[in-house]
Amino acid sequence: MTKQEQYVKDGFKVTIVGIVANLVLVALKIYAGIVGKSQALIADGIHSLSDLLSDFVVLVGLKWGHQEADDNHPFGHGRIETISSMVIGILLIAAGGGIVFNAVTALYEHQKAQPTLLTLIIAFLSIAIKEAMYWYTLLAGKRMKSMLLIANAWHHRTDALSSVAVLIGIGGVYLNPNWYLADSLASLFVTYFILRVGGQMVWHALKEVVDTAPDKEVLENIKNVAQEVDGVLNAHDIHSRFSGGQIFSEIHIVVDPEITVREGHDIADNVEATVLEKIDDLVRVIVHVDPEID
Secondary structure, three states: OOOHHHHHHHHHHOOOOOOOOHHHHHHHHHHHHOOOOHHHHHHHHHHHHHHHHHHHHHHHHHHHHHOOOOOOOOOOOOHHHHHHHHHHHHHHHHHHHHEEEEHHHHHHHOOOOOOOHHHHHHHHHHHHHHHHHHHHHHHHHHHHHHHHHHHHHHHHHHHHHHHHHHHHHHHHHHHHHHHHHHHHHHHHHHHHHHHHHHHHHHHHHHHHHOOOOOOOOHHHHHHHHOOOOOOOOOOEEEEEEOOOOOOEEEEEEOOOOOOOHHHHHHHHHHHHHHHHHHHEEEEEEEEEEEEEEO
């Protein structure tokens, strides 16, 4: 099994677990929200439904985004993963907009709610499950260096945070029926986290699509590592970009003009091997050899 095949297999395993968890939570939250008369829990169930949709987007990104490079895609298919993470962000923003609309309507019309004990239990259960899914998916994403899985992990975390707000809102109304607006206020509080994370995902994906360079520290690190290689007098004109969370780079190195073409080629090969080994997330590098000019 190739490295890419193992990557897709591990990513599918993590995401399938998330799909099962989200299916259970969507059913429980919406049912308990209707039966237990909690608008916030119903909204939270809709948020979990967006999580479920994002899981399927992740499967698509994993399936197509990590295919090997081919004649039509010489730099691989990493941007498919980028676009998939952008779709997840858009889904989060859409879910947040729906929650805001329902909450504002309820506040404006002073809709009364009297949640039951069942809604409290389901909200607490949701927090436990989604927080566990956050850590499970986040650790897998970091191990695999997958921006897509890390984005989906934060989708799980926003669901956990929204359930915390729902638990507080429902608890307030359950303890004192006169605080019936707490249920709607809780759902508004949830939306802040949803919109914030969704916006960040879309922004990071857009920066990658337009080939925004990595941080200056990353570029400086590439330069320093290249200059440590024997035979390299200087490194300059370092251009890098992201694709699916991975870095593609181009480096110009300056060498002694009196060496042979073979020696210059060997130095370039050493630079390529060294930076790929020492720079995290760097997966491809093109090295140009320039002669030193007085």
